[in-house]
Amino acid sequence: MIKVRDVQKRYANPDGGEITALSLDKLDIEAGEEVGVAGASGMGKTTLLNILCGISLPTEGSVEINDIEITKLPEAKRDLFRAQTIGYVFQMFNLIPSLTAKENVMAAVVFGKKIPKQEREKRCLELLERVGLSHRVNYFPGQLSGGEQQRVSIARAMGNRPAILIVDEPTANLDYKNRGIILDLLREIRRENNSTLIIATHDQDILKSMSRVIELGQSEESEASIVTENSAA
Ligand SMILES: Nc1ncnc2c1ncn2[C@@H]1O[C@H](COP(=O)(O)OP(=O)(O)OP(=O)(O)O)[C@@H](O)[C@H]1O
Ligand SMILES: [Mg+2]
Numbered sequence: 001m002i003k004v005r006d007v008q009k010r011y012a013n014p015d016g017g018e019i020t021a022l023s024l025d026k027l028d029i030e031a032g033e034e035v036g037v038a039g040a041s042g043m044g045k046t047t048l049l050n051i052l053c054g055i056s057l058p059t060e061g062s063v064e065i066n067d068i069e070i071t072k073l074p075e076a077k078r079d080l081f082r083a084q085t086i087g088y089v090f091q092m093f094n095l096i097p098s099l100t101a102k103e104n105v106m107a108a109v110v111f112g113k114k115i116p117k118q119e120r121e122k123r124c125l126e127l128l129e130r131v132g133l134s135h136r137v138n139y140f141p142g143q144l145s146g147g148e149q150q151r152v153s154i155a156r157a158m159g160n161r162p163a164i165l166i167v168d169e170p171t172a173n174l175d176y177k178n179r180g181i182i183l184d185l186l187r188e189i190r191r192e193n194n195s196t197l198i199i200a201t202h203d204q205d206i207l208k209s210m211s212r213v214i215e216l217g218q219s220e221e222s223e224a225s226i227v228t229e230n231s232a233a
Pocket of ligand 2: 045046047091168
């Protein structure tokens with residue numbers, strides 16, 4: 001269970017003063033839920049995901065995951081918690097350019113857990129096979145297409161069988177076919193592990209298919225906050 005309370009994220013505005021990138025009074029996400037995060041560009045979707053997984057801290061407020069207040073943990077403990085609990089597929093993939101597909105996945109499986117190298121390697125190869133990339137194991141990110149990099153990024157996020165899978169714009173740069181492949185894959189992973197799936201996206205088809213959608217938008221008191229929340233699908 002994820003509990004967000006009274007979260008504000010403010011940044012220094014390069015033109016002076018401050019901007020409020022996110023303002024969220026309350027958000028609860030149950031284990032196993034499927035949640036879409038919608039809202040126009042700049043409304044705080046990535047900001048919210050970064051705060052949920054502890055990559056960045058809110059200026060105010062708290063985030064609790066499975067009874068642990070991650071916003072109170074020191075950075076090293078937050079990193080460890082994330083590695084063990086959360087798989088994050090970044091908006092820009094964030095693969096390490098000097099590592100091959102396999103090494104990128106390996107790097108995530110290593111972190112926070114002592115697993116013998118052979119076993120890690122086996123798991124990485126299984127994950128890459130899972131995302132249809134057995135033939136690209138030794139390729140570097142620069143040698144992979146956008147859709148392939150996205151799939152490496154998903155394999156990496158699955159490395160530690162996370163309870164929570166957070167995905168930022170999974171289909172932004174993909175063609176229709178790859179978009180379908182990625183979505184099916186994410187759903188399949190969610191079902192298998194009964195993990196919580198949180199997807200930020202502009203893609204209306206994805207949002208329609210999610211059991212719950214949170215829309216971030218402008219409101220009177222702040223620049224970005226939840227304006228609607230529906231359980232359509
Ligand atoms: N480091 C920063 N310093 C100042 N402002 C920032 C910083 N990071 C983000 N912002 C601002 O916070 C707001 C929210 O950004 P965010 O990346 O969360 O939007 P988003 O909803 O994910 O947009 P997109 O759909 O384009 O990905 C934006 O207006 C952005 O300019
Ligand atoms: Mg974003």
